[in-house]
Amino acid sequence: MLFWVALISVVVMLGAAFAVLFLENYLAATAAISVVSLALSVLFFVLQAPDVALTEAAVGAGISSVILALTLRRVGLWRIETHKDKQ
Amino acid sequence: MTESAGIIILSYCGAIGLILLGVFAMVMYRHLIRIIFGLMLLEAGVNLFLITIGYRANAVAPILVDGQIPAAAMVDPIPQAMVLTAIVIGVGVQALALALVVKTYQAYRTLDTQELAQKLAKETGVDIIEGTPVYLPSPLAAHKQILEEKST
Amino acid sequence: MNLREISSLVFIVWLGLLLGAVLKIVAYDNILTGGVGTYILTHAAPELGAENIVTSVLLAYRGLDTLGELTVLFVAITAAGLVLGQRRTDAPSDSDAGFILRTAANLLFPFLIILGTYILLQGHFSPGGVFQGGAILAAAFFVPILASPASPLHHRVSRLVEGLVVATFMIICLLALFSDDAFLALLLGKGSVSQLFSAYSLPLLHIVIGFQIGTAFAGILARLQETEASD
Numbered sequence: 316m317l318f319w320v321a322l323i324s325v326v327v328m329l330g331a332a333f334a335v336l337f338l339e340n341y342l343a344a345t346a347a348i349s350v351v352s353l354a355l356s357v358l359f360f361v362l363q364a365p366d367v368a369l370t371e372a373a374v375g376a377g378i379s380s381v382i383l384a385l386t387l388r389r390v391g392l393w394r395i396e397t398h399k400d401k402q
Numbered sequence: 403m404t405e406s407a408g409i410i411i412l413s414y415c416g417a418i419g420l421i422l423l424g425v426f427a428m429v430m431y432r433h434l435i436r437i438i439f440g441l442m443l444l445e446a447g448v449n450l451f452l453i454t455i456g457y458r459a460n461a462v463a464p465i466l467v468d469g470q471i472p473a474a475a476m477v478d479p480i481p482q483a484m485v486l487t488a489i490v491i492g493v494g495v496q497a498l499a500l501a502l503v504v505k506t507y508q509a510y511r512t513l514d515t516q517e518l519a520q521k522l523a524k525e526t527g528v529d530i531i532e533g534t535p536v537y538l539p540s541p542l543a544a545h546k547q548i549l550e551e552k553s554t
Numbered sequence: 555m556n557l558r559e560i561s562s563l564v565f566i567v568w569l570g571l572l573l574g575a576v577l578k579i580v581a582y583d584n585i586l587t588g589g590v591g592t593y594i595l596t597h598a599a600p601e602l603g604a605e606n607i608v609t610s611v612l613l614a615y616r617g618l619d620t621l622g623e624l625t626v627l628f629v630a631i632t633a634a635g636l637v638l639g640q641r642r643t644d645a646p647s648d649s650d651a652g653f654i655l656r657t658a659a660n661l662l663f664p665f666l667i668i669l670g671t672y673i674l675l676q677g678h679f680s681p682g683g684v685f686q687g688g689a690i691l692a693a694a695f696f697v698p699i700l701a702s703p704a705s706p707l708h709h710r711v712s713r714l715v716e717g718l719v720v721a722t723f724m725i726i727c728l729l730a731l732f733s734d735d736a737f738l739a740l741l742l743g744k745g746s747v748s749q750l751f752s753a754y755s756l757p758l759l760h761i762v763i764g765f766q767i768g769t770a771f772a773g774i775l776a777r778l779q780e781t782e783a784s785d
Binding site: 317318321325329344352355361365367374383386387389391392 | 446
């Protein structure tokens with residue numbers, strides 16, 4: 316049972332990490348990094364570390380993503396649609 | 403293969419994958435925000451690695467029930483305490499890095515490291531070829547020229 | 555592909571092989587024998603009366619590490635605030651969020667405070683503790699700012715709270731130094747297991763450190779929020 320939970324969370328985590336690297340839109344990448352943190356907190360729970368899981372969910376998925384999103388707003392990358400003129 | 407062994411192998415693979423993806427982002431991308439994304443992935447991977455090292459097969463979380471030490475073995479509590487502090491310090495470092503990114507953008511209006519290097523080269527008179535600063539024969543003259551351009 | 559990218563890829567492949575070697579040497583069914591981990595697992599509950607062993611490592615056995623960690627966090631947040639600088643008074647502020655968001659933020663505020671305080675206070679006998687509770691408290695104070703940016707956080711008040719909290723922490727440590735001849739030694743009684751007021755001065759340290767982390771996070775979030783937008 317726990318094995319399948321771990322398998323699903325690892326797959327979600329690595330998929331979201333790939334998305335962080337290859338998504339063109341920075342807002343979407345920020346959302347993906349939040350997903351990485353959430354899947355990681357599930358994995359921490361499977362590894363019998365409930366304290367670390369709570370911290371990762373509150374700090375990693377919450378505060379850290381909000382800090383990133385606020386920065387994106389300040390540097391003019393807060394766009395819903397992807398721009399093709401980059402790269 | 404028991405269930406615990408499967409969980410350990412899976413989490414090691416996840417940690418290694420996160421670390422490699424983070425290093426990949428940090429060395430291959432030129433955009434500063436992407437580099438910070440890579441830093442965050444790397445941090446997450448290292449935290450997962452430490453927690454996996456502390457995990458024991460068929461163990462329970464290090465919390466007592468009704469004040470009694472449970473019959474099953476408990477996982478190692480010390481990596482967990484270290485990772486708790488590491489997560490919070492990671493967010494502090496990330497906040498500092500992002501504040502520097504905001505200021506860089508306000509000063510140079512770009513976050514691409516190559517464009518930044520070109521702008522810096524133009525300002526200081528030091529030529530930059532493939533990311534390495536190369537001193538011109540007379541950087542002083544170029545600097546003087548820039549100063550003259552600014553004053554006129 | 556230039557030379558730099560090729561060498562980077564070679565480095566990444568090498569790092570992957572190096573880390574993959576861990577899978578070869580790891581023991582899959584090892585039981586913890588000996589070492590400081592076993593000592594703490596068997597001695598923490600009788601010595602401290604705290605049921606959550608991670609918390610007792612964090613605040614009692616490795617308390618000085620946590621003090622150093624708070625210092626690192628404080629310096630990082632202060633440096634970030636210094637880099638971002640003060641807001642110009644005549645800068646235009648963002649417009650308010652919609653009605654639903656503002657009402658929801660006002661409704662959410664007391665519940666977030668209660669949840670954060672609860673997680674803070676019960677950290678020594680169940681999962682939870684300083685970092686989680688501090689983060690939730692910071693979120694509680696930040697959500698109203700996000701809903702209506704025109705009403706900023708009072709930085710003076712937040713700095714005052716942070717300073718008071720750090721001073722309280724140092725006073726607790728110094729009291730321990732004078733009464734027990736050891737910095738950060740445990741004060742008060744052991745109490746009975748799984749009560750709120752038990753485990754020496756751990757609940758006190760919880761409140762203090764949790765508030766410090768909460769004010770630090772809320773301060774940096776508010777500073778980032780009120781930096782002038784540049785489009």
